[in-house]
Amino acid sequence: MRKSTCEFRFYEELNDYLPSGQRKRSITREITGTPSVKDAIEALGVPHTEIDLILVDGRSVRFDCRLEGGERVAVYPEFERFDITPLHRLRPEPLREPRFVADVHLGTLARFLRLLGFDTRYGNDLSDEELAHLTARQRRILLTRDVGLLKRKVVVRGQWLRSRDPEQQLGELVEALDLRRAFRPFTRCMTCNGVLGVIARAEVSGLVPPRVYRRFRAFKQCRECARVYWRGTHYLRLQRLVKQVRSPIR
Numbered sequence: 001m002r003k004s005t006c007e008f009r010f011y012e013e014l015n016d017y018l019p020s021g022q023r024k025r026s027i028t029r030e031i032t033g034t035p036s037v038k039d040a041i042e043a044l045g046v047p048h049t050e051i052d053l054i055l056v057d058g059r060s061v062r063f064d065c066r067l068e069g070g071e072r073v074a075v076y077p078e079f080e081r082f083d084i085t086p087l088h089r090l091r092p093e094p095l096r097e098p099r100f101v102a103d104v105h106l107g108t109l110a111r112f113l114r115l116l117g118f119d120t121r122y123g124n125d126l127s128d129e130e131l132a133h134l135t136a137r138q139r140r141i142l143l144t145r146d147v148g149l150l151k152r153k154v155v156v157r158g159q160w161l162r163s164r165d166p167e168q169q170l171g172e173l174v175e176a177l178d179l180r181r182a183f184r185p186f187t188r189c190m191t192c193n194g195v196l197g198v199i200a201r202a203e204v205s206g207l208v209p210p211r212v213y214r215r216f217r218a219f220k221q222c223r224e225c226a227r228v229y230w231r232g233t234h235y236l237r238l239q240r241l242v243k244q245v246r247s248p249i250r
């Protein structure tokens with residue numbers, strides 16, 4: 001196989017995926033044969049789901065563009081600041097109502113997202129394969145801390161979370177995808193992702209502890225698992241969390 005070199009330059013947060021010595025500067029890499037630009041970029045550690053624009057010698061190209069050797073490749077994440085409409089955007093159109101699928105390590109984040117009203121699939125029983133397919137079939141955004149998972153070809157949209165702390169993960173995600181306007185707090189079941197509906201107080205008398213029944217007037221019930229919700233101490237704690245995430249980044 002013919003060997004040659006190409007020069008790569010990654011912009012903005014895409015540098016987070018590179019070893020510290022390779023960030024924010026040109027990297028020369030050997031290529032074998034004529035790999036697709038997607039494969040060449042992922043070989044450097046950057047998942048394609050994070051990329052919105054690739055310029056090869058100044059010309060915007062798609063993921064399947066073949067490299068011959070000698071090219072200069074510039075790689076950009078999703079832009080908010082620059083208008084790149086005349087160029088090829090590599091991502092599908094932004095999803096109007098973001099829906100998520102969280103990998104097995106992000107159970108708490110999944111519960112927070114449901115609390116904010118986002119349709120979020122999560123289950124210990126979902127394999128990596130199934131997670132990836134849900135992004136295509138149901139147009140869900142895959143949430144993961146596993147860069148390898150985002151590199152799978154079938155993953156259409158994904159978001160890599162840098163933090164290990166669920167509250168910080170939520171903050172990261174709200175910032176990255178500009179989710180604030182899409183909040184619908186307390187409309188979805190934190191346990192099963194079902195939609196909550198109003199239930200008459202008389203109907204919950206046997207379903208909640210007597211002291212809760214005496215103290216609270218308004219109840220909601222999950223249409224899937226029948227779990228009953230009320231504005232107790234748990235609710236107040238969660239409401240504080242919503243406020244915290246709603247306020248602009250400090």
Ligand SMILES: [Zn+2]
Binds near residue numbers: 192194222225226
């Ligand atoms: Zn439920």
